[in-house]
Amino acid sequence: MIKKPRMVQISEIVQESKDVKTFTFNIKSILSNYSIQYQDPTPGEFLMVWVPGIDEIPMSLSGFNNNKDWSITVKEVGECTEMLFNLEKSDLVGIRGPFGNGFQIPEFNFNNQLNIVVGGGIGMAPLIPLISELIKLKIKIIVIEGVKSKEEIIFKKYLKNYLIENETFYISTDDGSYGYKGFATDLFNSIIEKEIEKGNKINQVYSCGPEQMMYELFHICEKFNISFQGSLERMMRCGFGMCGLCVLDPSGIRVCREGPILDSKILRTCTDFGKYNRDFSGKKNTI
Amino acid sequence: MSEFFKKIAEKPFILASGILGVSYSSMKRIFEGGAGAVVTKSIGPILRKGYKNPSIIEILPGTFINSVGLANPGIDNFISEIKELKQNNITTIVSVFGDSIETYTQVAVKAQDAGADAIELNISCPHAEISIICQNKQLTYEYVVAVKKELKIPLIVKLSPNVTDIGEIALSAEKAGADAITAINTVNAMVIDIETQRPILSHGSGGLSGKAIHPIAVKKMFDLYKIVRIPIFGCGGVFTGEDAIEFFLAGASAVQIGSALYQDYNAITNIINSAKKYLEVHNYKSFSDIVGNAHKFETQEAPDF
Ligand SMILES: Cc1cc2nc3c(=O)[nH]c(=O)nc-3n(C[C@H](O)[C@H](O)[C@H](O)COP(=O)(O)OP(=O)(O)OC[C@H]3O[C@@H](n4cnc5c(N)ncnc54)[C@H](O)[C@@H]3O)c2cc1C
Ligand SMILES: Cc1cc2nc3c(=O)[nH]c(=O)nc-3n(C[C@H](O)[C@H](O)[C@H](O)COP(=O)(O)O)c2cc1C
Ligand code: FES
Numbered sequence: 001m002i003k004k005p006r007m008v009q010i011s012e013i014v015q016e017s018k019d020v021k022t023f024t025f026n027i028k029s030i031l032s033n034y035s036i037q038y039q040d041p042t043p044g045e046f047l048m049v050w051v052p053g054i055d056e057i058p059m060s061l062s063g064f065n066n067n068k069d070w071s072i073t074v075k076e077v078g079e080c081t082e083m084l085f086n087l088e089k090s091d092l093v094g095i096r097g098p099f100g101n102g103f104q105i106p107e108f109n110f111n112n113q114l115n116i117v118v119g120g121g122i123g124m125a126p127l128i129p130l131i132s133e134l135i136k137l138k139i140k141i142i143v144i145e146g147v148k149s150k151e152e153i154i155f156k157k158y159l160k161n162y163l164i165e166n167e168t169f170y171i172s173t174d175d176g177s178y179g180y181k182g183f184a185t186d187l188f189n190s191i192i193e194k195e196i197e198k199g200n201k202i203n204q205v206y207s208c209g210p211e212q213m214m215y216e217l218f219h220i221c222e223k224f225n226i227s228f229q230g231s232l233e234r235m236m237r238c239g240f241g242m243c244g245l246c247v248l249d250p251s252g253i254r255v256c257r258e259g260p261i262l263d264s265k266i267l268r269t270c271t272d273f274g275k276y277n278r279d280f281s282g283k284k285n286t287i
Numbered sequence: 288m289s290e291f292f293k294k295i296a297e298k299p300f301i302l303a304s305g306i307l308g309v310s311y312s313s314m315k316r317i318f319e320g321g322a323g324a325v326v327t328k329s330i331g332p333i334l335r336k337g338y339k340n341p342s343i344i345e346i347l348p349g350t351f352i353n354s355v356g357l358a359n360p361g362i363d364n365f366i367s368e369i370k371e372l373k374q375n376n377i378t379t380i381v382s383v384f385g386d387s388i389e390t391y392t393q394v395a396v397k398a399q400d401a402g403a404d405a406i407e408l409n410i411s412c413p414h415a416e417i418s419i420i421c422q423n424k425q426l427t428y429e430y431v432v433a434v435k436k437e438l439k440i441p442l443i444v445k446l447s448p449n450v451t452d453i454g455e456i457a458l459s460a461e462k463a464g465a466d467a468i469t470a471i472n473t474v475n476a477m478v479i480d481i482e483t484q485r486p487i488l489s490h491g492s493g494g495l496s497g498k499a500i501h502p503i504a505v506k507k508m509f510d511l512y513k514i515v516r517i518p519i520f521g522c523g524g525v526f527t528g529e530d531a532i533e534f535f536l537a538g539a540s541a542v543q544i545g546s547a548l549y550q551d552y553n554a555i556t557n558i559i560n561s562a563k564k565y566l567e568v569h570n571y572k573s574f575s576d577i578v579g580n581a582h583k584f585e586t587q588e589a590p591d592f
Binding site: 003004005006007048050052053054055056057092094096115146182209237238241242244245247248249250251252254257279280282283284 | 306344
């Protein structure tokens with residue numbers, strides 16, 4: 001794990017959509033320069049990304065490979081992400097991590113299980129390495145990507161390398177400009193009903209995206225008795241469990257450490273999920 | 288002995304301010320893990336976002352630098368957390384700061400009214416304006432006297448190591464009516480990124496905590512124990528039972544634990560169990576039996592020539 005922020009050179013930038021870019025960098029030089037012990041990241045883990053002079057913000061790993069190329073996929077929403085967007089190939093950015101727990105992934109494909117992955121917008125980012133892993137494990141999956149409008153679709157080309165559109169890969173748009181018209185949650189509900197009708201058992205649902213979406217998905221899963229894992233977003237200062245800013249009530253679970261991936265068992269007891277978060281001062285606000 | 292100090296004597300392990308002290312639920316976990324009390328994040332009169340990130344970094348294994356900058360939701364937004372703590376029967380010390388004698392007092396009184404068992408006066412955050420108080424014995428006296436006058440609950444004053452003579456500040460606090468002292472807050476420090484050649488923390492400098500400052504804190508404790516009569520809570524780099532025992536031997540009535548708790552919620556239980564094991568092995572009944580024992584020895588005052 002990289003504990004102190006270390007500068008890496010951006011090796012590639014891909015524009016995924018109007019306001020989403022993927023940045024790739026190789027971390028071998030950091031590992032050797034500073035004798036850092038390396039461990040393969042787990043899908044769902046995140047980095048703290050430092051733009052010197054601006055801010056340092058959490059970003060999920062959207063990719064990593066054996067060559068130790070890591071990537072993050074960033075949506076431009078404010079000051080720090082805007083500055084990231086101004087960076088060019090060869091520019092430096094600081095990283096520390098990876099932090100967090102990552103998704104719990106089944107070790108092998110038993111009983112022909114079916115897993116469903118649901119991403120909302122930029123929430124697709126941590127799901128990409130998860131999907132790659134599930135495919136590698138030959139686990140049957142259905143992927144749903146929900147966006148507001150056609151221009152926001154990301155990773156479609158990548159996903160179509162492995163999945164078949166409208167069979168194992170669905171897109172929903174709120175405005176109906178592409179694919180299913182409506183919310184990802186409604187599409188998810190209808191897919192589940194269809195699969196259950198066909199006699200298929202859904203073992204696991206993974207999700208990342210707006211909390212309201214995950215909140216609804218979780219409740220649909222509860223209704224059908226399907227276990228759920230969602231990647232939660234909370235304000236993060238330290239990213240490793242010290243400051244307490246990301247703590248959930250009433251369990252005391254730290255989203256940066258015991259999370260960001262939380263499962264049904266934890267979410268059931270969480271009174272904050274879908275309802276409250278904290279700002280950078282620690283003040284609790286309704287979502 | 289007041290009710291509060293009885294509770295601390297029974298379980299002399301306290302959560303330090305600023306670590307997992309934002310929400311009642313993390314403090315509850317630490318209390319349930321065996322702490323005798325918890326100190327909340329330092330709370331001020333109004334909402335404050337503090338410094339931008341990077342603001343907390345692990346720079347060596349178990350050693351951290353931070354410049355959180357007293358981020359807090361403001362006392363009015365924090366009342367609900369204090370009430371939750373009290374509803375859960377948690378012995379609660381509210382850490383308080385302000386920007387004047389009046390605001391320090393206001394926040395302390397509001398915390399008292401919300402149910403706090405004690406107040407810890409933070410006059411020693413090294414990367415915020417308030418640090419000037421703890422560097423001046425007269426200011427320390429004035430602030431402590433003023434706040435103490437309005438309190439029915441015990442007042443603890445937290446001191447900084449970043450002063451020429453911590454002893455005179457401690458005496459000042461004692462004279463002003465402080466019921467106990469916490470020593471130490473973080474040690475002034477800086478880290479520079481050699482690639483960009485700039486300080487890493489957004490604020491530039493910050494406070495060092497964790498393993499590296501433990502010996503510094505033990506020395507401050509050793510010195511303070513000779514000077515003041517009120518109880519002293521040792522704070523700085525307690526990661527193991529051994530670290531805690533050192534503090535007691537140097538003169539601490541209780542120890543505070545901060546940085547070590549980032550690991551997991553069991554960390555405090557492990558430290559306490561290991562410290563209790565020491566008592567058992569060495570046939571002591573309680574931690575109070577070993578307080579100040581390191582002072583029994585003569586140390587070499589002049590070098591050999
Ligand atoms: C575990 C985790 C993983 C994330 N992964 C991704 C990702 O893969 N791709 C992506 O585009 N975004 C991701 N985010 C969200 C991303 O961190 C915010 O969009 C980013 O911090 C915005 O910073 P800004 O300065 O551009 O915007 P600002 O204008 O500063 O803030 C806009 C909003 O971003 C959020 N934010 C700001 N600072 C922080 C912080 N320190 N911690 C948490 N949230 C913050 C808040 O909701 C804030 O209201 C992730 C967040 C978390 C907690
Ligand atoms: C992230 C962080 C935040 C802190 N915030 C406060 C604070 O708000 N008020 C305070 O009095 N001390 C604060 N401190 C100092 C600690 O309470 C403690 O004095 C110091 O960290 C030394 O103890 P430790 O080595 O066990 O962490 C903070 C320390 C850290 C690491
Ligand atoms: S961000 Fe500091 S504890 Fe999670």
